[in-house]
Amino acid sequence: MTAFPSRPGVPRTTLTTHFPPSPLESWDEIGHRLGVRLLVKRDDLLPFPLAGNKVRKLTRELAARAVTTGDVLITSGGVDSNHCRTAALLGARLGIDVDLVLHSRAGNAAQDRLSVRVARALGAAVHVVSAAEMPDCIDALHKLRIDSGKTVHVVPGGCHTKAGVEAYADAAGELLDQIGTAPDAVVLASGTGATQAGLVAGLARAGCRTRVIGISVARPADRGCAAVREALAWSSDDTQTPIEFLDSFVDGGYGCASDATRDTVRRAWRLGLPLDSTYTGKAFRGLTELTLTEAIPRGATVVFWHTGGLMNQLVE
Ligand SMILES: Cc1ncc(COP(=O)(O)O)c(C=O)c1O
Structure with a gap:
């Protein structure tokens, strides 16, 4: 398929926190x-x-932080986390780079999980680590992204x-x-x-x-x-x-x-x-x-x- 032309400065879509009521x-x-x-x-x-x-929670969180196209969102959870998948989805819609730090005991095998593949298909960078390694991984990504001049948002797991x-x-x-x-x-x-x-x-x-x-x-x-x-x-x-x-x-x-x-x-x-x-x-x-x-x-x-x-x- 022909690549979509990219238009710097034009947001992909507007972040909305108001949806039609769920049934x-x-x-x-x-x-x-x-x-x-x-x-x-x-x-x-x-x-x-x-x-x-997670849609209601995360859209509200991102609006409160006034995230904008080109920002970075770092968040974390279990390997099948709904919150992390939603972050990947919203990131793709809004043009935000998303780093997901996911914990799993399965090591590299977790890379093949359907939920990980979905997050990657949505353009998120997925980092699978052990639970103990999460804080250091988040800190390292945070530093790396800040050093690249981006505005970085670290959102707690589960959007708590x-x-x-x-x-x-x-x-x-x-x-x-x-x-x-x-x-x-x-x-x-x-x-x-x-x-x-x-x-x-x-x-x-x-x-x-x-x-x-x-x-x-x-x-x-x-x-x-x-x-x-x-x-x-x-x-x-x-x-x-x-x-x-x-x-x-x-x-x-x-x-x-x-x-x-x-x-x-x-x-x-x-x-x-x-x-x-x-x-x-x-x-x-x-x-x-x-x-x-x-x-x-x-x-x-x-x-x-x-x-x-x-x-x-x-x-x-
Ligand atoms: C499908 C689903 N239901 C319920 C919950 C619980 O929500 P909360 O963490 O706000 O208690 C979660 C959180 O991960 C979830 O993904």
């Missing part, structure tokens, strides 16, 4: 089986392929930032506009906790008493709760709302999945609701068990916040 769908049959009114907020369908909740929290506080408002009245509970996959903190902040700001139930994908409850509380304090002075961060569905750690979680994922796909076993499968299993044990009462209106992550399922 809010009514899942009546599953809801009926669980004894609740079940709605699914489809952030997996935000208008960036395979990006999920104030802007990320605020993006989800606004998303809570989006949900309320769609649903009309406050739901009884929102259930989501929780990792670093910024998404959960944003939803807590946004719902409390709107005066709702909705429970926001984070299903941990990796962290023990005490650490996860503390992280959500810390992230909440970045954009709210609310110290009263109880933080519900449940670690009963972690399945042995990040990226591990029990038979029960795999079964949940398999059944959901068969019903036309694609989930993955790293994030949303654990969260949906949590939702199922909480309704069946009536920790979420019968008749409640429950929103399952689908945070994306389908690429994890595709690389399995």
Whole structure:
């Protein structure tokens, strides 16, 4: 194919932090089986392929930093990180050079992962190292890029930032506009906790008493709760709302999945609701068990916040 002509100084596209609302769908049959009114907020369908909740967080972060064509973005995560893939995608769209520092125990074999190939196809420079080597690798890249005269942005892994929290506080408002009245509970996959903190902040700001139930994908409850509380304090002075961060569905750690979680994922796909076993499968299993044990009462209106992550399922 003929190369696209390059026009220095002309941005490829404008960074937008405002998208059409992600769909809010009514899942009546599953809801009926669980004894609740079940709605699914489809952030997996935000208008960036395979990006999920990281789209809201990262676009807001990049806007807050006023990144511009020609800047450099350095960020980090696990080898299949959704956040890193989203960074590569936004970098390609905006003409920003992206360095991804990815950790993997698989050494060079990780270079063949589908997610790494996708990031490279998007033009990102991918550096696969061990977890212990990450800080030094990030520092070295930072120095190298600054020395080349570029404006460099180092964004924390998972976009665990104030802007990320605020993006989800606004998303809570989006949900309320769609649903009309406050739901009884929102259930989501929780990792670093910024998404959960944003939803807590946004719902409390709107005066709702909705429970926001984070299903941990990796962290023990005490650490996860503390992280959500810390992230909440970045954009709210609310110290009263109880933080519900449940670690009963972690399945042995990040990226591990029990038979029960795999079964949940398999059944959901068969019903036309694609989930993955790293994030949303654990969260949906949590939702199922909480309704069946009536920790979420019968008749409640429950929103399952689908945070994306389908690429994890595709690389399995
Ligand atoms: C698909 C998906 N869901 C949920 C989460 C958790 O988001 P947070 O780190 O804001 O808790 C992540 C973060 O990596 C994710 O990729």
